Amino acid sequence: MSFNRMKEKVEYGDTVLVHVGFDNMLPFIVQKGVTHQTKFGAVRHDKLIGKKYGTKFQCPRGWVYIMHPTPELWTLSLPHRTQILYTTDISMVIFQLDLKPGSVVVEAGTGSGSLSHAILRTIQPSGHLHTFEFHEERSMKAREEFEDHGLSQFVTVTHRDVCGDGFQLEGVADAVFLDLPRPWECVGSAKKAMKTEGGRICTFSPCIEQVQRSCEELSKHGFSEISTMECLLRNYNIQFAKLQNMNFGDDDAEDSKTSVKDAEDPSATSPVKGDGDSGKNGSDDCTPAKVAKQEPEVTTPKSSNPKSKTTAGSSEVSSYCFTSAVPALPMQGHTGFLTFASLLTH
Ligand SMILES: C[S@@+](CC[C@H](N)C(=O)[O-])C[C@H]1O[C@@H](n2cnc3c(N)ncnc32)[C@H](O)[C@@H]1O
Structure with missing residues (x-):
């Protein structure tokens, strides 16, 4: 009597689904004196009585979950x-x-x-x-x-x-x-x-x-x-991304001059930051639709070539942070x- 109503604890006669691993589930009816074997060792039915559905059950060499049956499982x-x-x-x-x-x-x-x-x-x-x-x-x-x-x-x-x-x-x-x-x-x-x-x-x-x-x-x-x-x-992976806003330079000639100057000054170059940066360094500002003035993401090592610094970094680069759903390649x-x-x- 377990498919027509949800119950809290296992009783004799229930159909239980023992979740052994990600794609390994063992269904059986709980009976007195019966034992089922799993890769983690024996599951003695008598020991399941009174256990809460959804909880772990300790086997000799590992544990399994005792699941309540649903049509999906x-x-x-x-x-x-x-x-x-x-x-x-x-x-x-x-x-x-x-x-x-x-x-x-x-x-x-x-x-x-x-x-x-x-x-x-x-x-x-x-x-x-x-x-x-x-x-x-x-x-x-x-x-x-x-x-x-x-x-x-x-x-x-x-x-x-x-x-x-x-x-x-x-x-x-x-x-x-x-x-x-x-x-x-x-x-x-x-x-x-x-x-x-x-x-x-x-x-x-x-x-x-x-x-x-x-x-x-x-x-x-x-x-x-x-x-x-x-x-x-189709499965989608959630990814957090950060893009630097494009700066074509003409309108902000003064700004870009400052940027070049900043870039030439090694002391003005910000530290390298990874995608996973959090808290203080500004990734808390990574909310969609918010364009934040942030430290540049410099991914190249400091170089003596001012040109590469100019393109790679300026102290005033705005960026756009957003969450995206990327489809996983394999599809059922x-x-x-x-x-x-x-x-x-x-
Ligand atoms: C693909 S299975 C159905 C699977 C089912 N939808 C499920 O989700 O488990 C098709 C079934 O139709 C049965 N079947 C085929 N022709 C039939 C017929 N003319 N009358 C009754 N059953 C038939 C087959 O024996 C087979 O068990």
Whole structure:
């Protein structure tokens, strides 16, 4: 009973996620007398009882974190029986299908239940998920998992080929989600399953040719607002930067003369400052949109060549400091295209 409400402490029967490392999470159900091995040594389930979720647990050769399950962590740690949807796409699906507490959703196929868990969190406590899977063992396993996670009252798992036999539901769904190789084959049946006042549909397909066929079929069945999107996760690094303002010299002939004079006088040259300078030396002034008169950033060693000093430094150089978001080079690759459409009434 741990997916349907947050709790403070571990009890027998809970599904816990043991965070062993950055990309190493171990999910299990806490049972009397059972032990799980990690690279830091044994985790004895009995010792977890009463521990607060989110706290460290000492193993013989290191420590792990005992995490409360959430759909996001489950997606990262669940046993894969199929390819799964990840949180980047899942969040867009939940948002675009307009899911909320009370929504009734039809899903095919269930697969490993990654998306199902996120849907179930969103539609509780009064909504329902009808999920369909034509692989018998997968549908049984999903049913078992929902039971173990305390979610079975919110979900009906049906073993069926929805392309051949349809959903066999009429006028119940607010939203339909299709993650199948040939989603266009069950668009008609999906439409029947939707409420007469209409709703939203989404198909997930890795290839654009599949997207084209789905769009054609959606349009044929009277769906509107058809749009396809691809969600890619891009990380940004936050960087603090400082630029010297350009001085072209003409308007400030007098100033620049002073600058040259200052630059020729070694005693007038300021000390070298790094990017990480803080406090007294002026980087507290590094707020966006503030142009501060600051000491110059001299990055070349003191030289006897006055010209290089002139360009490298003057005692009166203004600079502009700002925070920027720089995209990291590696970017997660393509997973699939999400095609959304609305059914207004039918
Ligand atoms: C990629 S998986 C779905 C993964 C799921 N969205 C998740 O996040 O875990 C596709 C599933 O659809 C099932 N499937 C394929 N064709 C089907 C059909 N005609 N009727 C029902 N299920 C089908 C497959 O057995 C497979 O388990």
